[in-house]
Amino acid sequence: KEKVEITKEQRALIKAILDAYNRHQIPQDVTKKLLQEQYSAEENFLLLTEVATSQVQVLVEFTKNIPGFLSLDREDQIALLKGSAVEAMFLRSAQVLSEKKPSGYTEVLEERIRKSGMSEEFMTPMFNFYKSIGELHMTQEEQALLTTITILTPDRPYVKSHEAVERLQETMLDVLRKLCVLQHPQEPQYFARLLGRLTELRTLHHYHVEMLTSWKTNDHKFTPLLCEIWDVQ
Numbered sequence: 155k156e157k158v159e160i161t162k163e164q165r166a167l168i169k170a171i172l173d174a175y176n177r178h179q180i181p182q183d184v185t186k187k188l189l190q191e192q193y194s195a196e197e198n199f200l201l202l203t204e205v206a207t208s209q210v211q212v213l214v215e216f217t218k219n220i221p222g223f224l225s226l227d228r229e230d231q232i233a234l235l236k237g238s239a240v241e242a243m244f245l246r247s248a249q250v251l252s253e254k255k256p257s258g259y260t261e262v263l264e265e266r267i268r269k270s271g272m273s274e275e276f277m278t279p280m281f282n283f284y285k286s287i288g289e290l291h292m293t294q295e296e297q298a299l300l301t302t303i304t305i306l307t308p309d310r311p312y313v314k315s316h317e318a319v320e321r322l323q324e325t326m327l328d329v330l331r332k333l334c335v336l337q338h339p340q341e342p343q344y345f346a347r348l349l350g351r352l353t354e355l356r357t358l359h360h361y362h363v364e365m366l367t368s369w370k371t372n373d374h375k376f377t378p379l380l381c382e383i384w385d386v387q
C-alpha cells in the first residue's frame with residue numbers, strides 16, 4: 155500500500171487556497187437583506203440577483219489568489235472565469251445551503267430560491283445537486299480545492315494555452331487526491347465521488363443557460379456584472 159505524503163509545497167498551496175476561499179465571503183449587508191426583506195417572487199428574484207452578483211465578485215477575488223492563476227495568459231484568465239463562474243457558484247451555494255448555520259440564513263435562502271419564479275424542471279436538479287454535495291460532508295480544504303479545480307478546467311471556450319491550464323489543474327488534482335486519501339481513509343472512492351460532482355456541474359451549467367434565457371424572456375433585470383460574465387444582452 156503506497157504511503158501518501160503531502161509535501162511542504164503542497165501544504166503551502168492548500169493553506170493559500172483555503173485562506174483565499176475563507177477570506178472571500180458574501181458581504182453581511184447582502185445576507186442581512188435575505189433575512190429582512192418581505193417574500194414575493196419579484197423581491198426574491200431581486201435578492202437572488204444581488205446574491206449572484208456578490209458571488210461573482212467573491213469568485214473573481216478568490217480566483218486571483220489561486221497560486222499560478224495570474225501567471226496565465228490574461229485572455230485565458232477571463233475565459234476561465236466566464237466559463238467556470240456558474241459552476242463555481244453552484245458549488246459555493248451548495249456548500250452554503252448544506253451548512254446548517256444557526257443564522258437561519260440557509261433556510262431563508264432555500265425558501266427564496268423555491269419562491270423566485272424559477273421553473274420546476276431547473277429547481278429539481280439544482281436541489282438534488284445541493285443534497286448530493288451536502289451528503290459528501292466535504293472539509294473546507296476539499297471545498298476550496300474542488301472549486302479551484304472547476305475554475306482551472308482547460309476545455310472552456312476560447313482558452314488558448316490549454317496545456318498551461320491543464321498543468322495547473324493537475325497540480326491541484328494531485329493535492330486533492332492525497333487529501334481525500336488522508337482525510338477519508340475509510341472511503342477509498344471518495345476522490346472519485348468528488349470528481350463525479352464536477353460532471354453533474356456541467357449539466358447544471360446547461361440548465362443555467364436556459365434559465366437565463368427564460369428569465370430574460372420574462373423581462374427579469376440582471377446587473378451589469380451578471381450580463382458581462384454570462385454574455386447576456
Ligand SMILES: Cc1cccc(C)c1Nc1c(-c2c(F)cccc2F)nc2cccc(C)n12
Pocket residue numbers: 199202203204205206207209243244247267272362366376380
Ligand atoms: C444566488 C442564487 C442562488 C441559488 C439559486 C439561484 C437561481 C441564484 N440566483 C442566480 C443564479 C445562480 C447562482 F447565483 C448560484 C447558483 C445557481 C444559480 F442559478 N444565477 C443567476 C443569474 C441571474 C439572476 C439570478 C438571480 N441568478
